[in-house]
Amino acid sequence: xxxxxxxxxxxxxxxxxxxxxxxxxxxxxxxxxxxxxxxxxxxxxxxxxxxxxxxxxxxxxxxxxxxxxxxxxxxxxxxxxxxxxxxxxxxxxxxxxxxxxxxxxxxxxxx
Amino acid sequence: xxxxxxxxxxxxxxxxxxxxxxxxxxxxxxxxxxxxxxxxxxxxxxxxxxxxxxxxxxxxxxxxxxxxxxxxxxxxxxxxxxxxxxxxxxxxxxxxxxxxxxxxxxxxxxxx
Numbered sequence: 312x313x314x315x316x317x318x319x320x321x322x323x324x325x326x327x328x329x330x331x332x333x334x335x336x337x338x339x340x341x342x343x344x345x346x347x348x349x350x351x352x353x354x355x356x357x358x359x360x361x362x363x364x365x366x367x368x369x370x371x372x373x374x375x376x377x378x379x380x381x382x383x384x385x386x387x388x389x390x391x392x393x394x395x396x397x398x399x400x401x402x403x404x405x406x407x408x409x410x411x412x413x414x415x416x417x418x419x420x421x422x
Numbered sequence: 423x424x425x426x427x428x429x430x431x432x433x434x435x436x437x438x439x440x441x442x443x444x445x446x447x448x449x450x451x452x453x454x455x456x457x458x459x460x461x462x463x464x465x466x467x468x469x470x471x472x473x474x475x476x477x478x479x480x481x482x483x484x485x486x487x488x489x490x491x492x493x494x495x496x497x498x499x500x501x502x503x504x505x506x507x508x509x510x511x512x513x514x515x516x517x518x519x520x521x522x523x524x525x526x527x528x529x530x531x532x533x534x
Contacts, residue, residue, distance in 0.1 A: 342520045351430075353510060353524040354465075361520065369521070370423075401464060405520060409453045409472075413465040 314338065317402050317414035324392045324421045332387040332417050334402030340412075342405040343385040347371065347398040348416075354401065360385055392421045424448040424515040428525035435533050440498040442528045444511030449492060451513040455522065456485065456496045459508045468496070468509075498530075506532045 318333045336343065344359035346369075356369030360379040374396060376388040385404075389396060397420050405411045428444040446454070455470040471478045471485045471494070478485045484497040498505055508527040515521050 344521070346524075351526055353426075353526040354512075354522075355524075356521055359521060403522075409470065409514070409519070410467060411455075411522060412467075413457075415464040 315402055315404055315412050315414040317417050321418045326421060328392050329390050332400055334385045335383050336404040338406055340404035340406040344403050345387045346401045349398050394421045397421045424513055424523040426511055426513050426523050426525040428511050428528050431529050433531045434501050436503060438501055440501045440530055442496045442509050444494040444525055446492050446513040448515055451515055452519040453514040454494050455512040457510040501532050503532045503534055506530055
């Protein structure tokens with residue numbers, strides 16, 4: 312009963328490095344999304360996907376890329392990390408009943 | 423777009439009731455949610471209410487929705503120290519109501 316799994320849990324990057332945050336769900340949900348959480352800011356939507364092969368931008372997409380080749384996986388890519396991308400990242404998926412399930416988060420620091 | 427506002431802090435004594443308030447701007451929001459986040463943890467869905475409902479009760483939790491005023495509240499009865507956390511209000515938006523817009527969160531502190 313894994314739900315939404317995010318890896319890694321913690322990551323430290325240097326400015327300019329690239330990395331991929333992984334997100335996988337085993338509930339066969341079509342809708343998946345990525346949020347970032349900053350102190351005093353709540354959660355802001357980065358990108359979302361309504362199904363395999365379909366992605367769209369959210370409120371704060373700059374500096375991030377996504378793809379959705381399978382229903383299960385929705386990775387988030389940082390092409391050239393910047394200190395402003397230091398944040399906690401949450402992946403979510405939504406199924407029937409309007410409930411969005413969140414992963415445990417990835418805590419990213421960019422130095 | 424949608425904007426969700428909530429007060430940032432609330433302090434209550436153990437055993438009292440807590441009421442966390444939230445306002446939203448998009449009258450077409452179909453679902454409204456309350457999430458709980460404990461320190462260093464992810465988001466736990468507490469409850470949600472459909473926009474055609476006025477009230478929903480689930481054990482110690484009561485959600486009230488005033489659709490006319492776009493006001494949502496979460497009441498926690500008999501508040502315990504384990505209820506200390508940040509509570510986020512969220513409203514659905516966008517086509518299919520899939521996207522969530524979150525408030526900044528209310529930090530609830532329970533005084534023993």
